[in-house]
Amino acid sequence: MKIITYQPDESGLAYAVGTTLDRFIKLKQGDFPFASGELSQLLRDIALAAKIVNREITRAGLSNIGGAFGQTNVQGEEQQKLDVIANIRFIRALSKGGEVCAIVSEEEDSVIDLQNSSGKYVVAIDPLDGSSNIDVNISIGTIFSIYRRKTPAGSPVLKEDIMQAGREQVAAGYVLYGSSTMLVYTTGCGVNGFTYEQSLGEFFLSHPTIHAPKTGAIYSVNEGSINEWEDGIKHYITLCKERGYSARYIGSLVADFHRNLLKGGVYLYPATLKNPSGKLRLLYEANALAFIAEQAGAMATDGVQRILDIVPTDLHQRTPLMIGSSEMVTEAGKMISAFTEKAMYS
């Protein structure tokens, strides 16, 4: 009988593509000494909810769960049926998982106290971002941030557990429900992407150790608001056009961010007359993507300061957002400050 020695794939990848998410989480668990498996379990809980939401989305057109729910959320935005369904699914998964003490959701006016005082973590989530795209079959996403609570386990959840700056995140990620469904996340030790294999019901490592190009030739912004922008933004976008960059904006932050992260590019949602503090929310949109961006070598600012340094004062506060390749975000920021100074001294 001939016995041969198994030669594992030594393709130089830190982890062979094809590793399941569950196995990857176990392999990486040693990266955070203080967690004895709770954060790993929490990530699995999020992945489970993502699988369920993915199933709902892929059959939305067939099961009468597309379209408007008939109510507006705390943002004053018309809720889609799938906004409500996704919100319920993630809250239920996080509640049953047992690792979370409180949730901040775009779809909830107030903090949800899960009455689980032993839970060490707080989750801020946009259950379904870009949901107005659902009915026209454009990619949408889930965005989440994970924080350790500040107050001791066993005590009531307090404001200090919730209103933490983005730099305090212990993990963050997004799910992109697109041509394929992907989960991309970081625990502060790099960014890894997993692609969902529907037939097996598993996420498999497909994009190990994502690094964003330092620059790119793609800019993402809603140019319909051009007349509402400050001069520095107008000048930067004009510069992008003069350089022949491609305009790519599909109205779904997760999709635009993901493409720019992989290919190089910058997404901008500046302050406008309609949204003087910007449209995107700090706690459950900007912070998570900013953490991922920085972990992948990219950047995220509000045009002036690092997103992750902003200390929140309101649960649903909004922020201008410039996020993507570091050289592009830096250049946009320089334009803004140059024109701000010019305006101050003219």
Ligand code: P6P
């Ligand atoms: P506008 C979706 O509502 C969202 O929050 C992001 O996903 C997207 O990039 C942006 O708003 C689109 O906003 O004002 O350009 O339609």
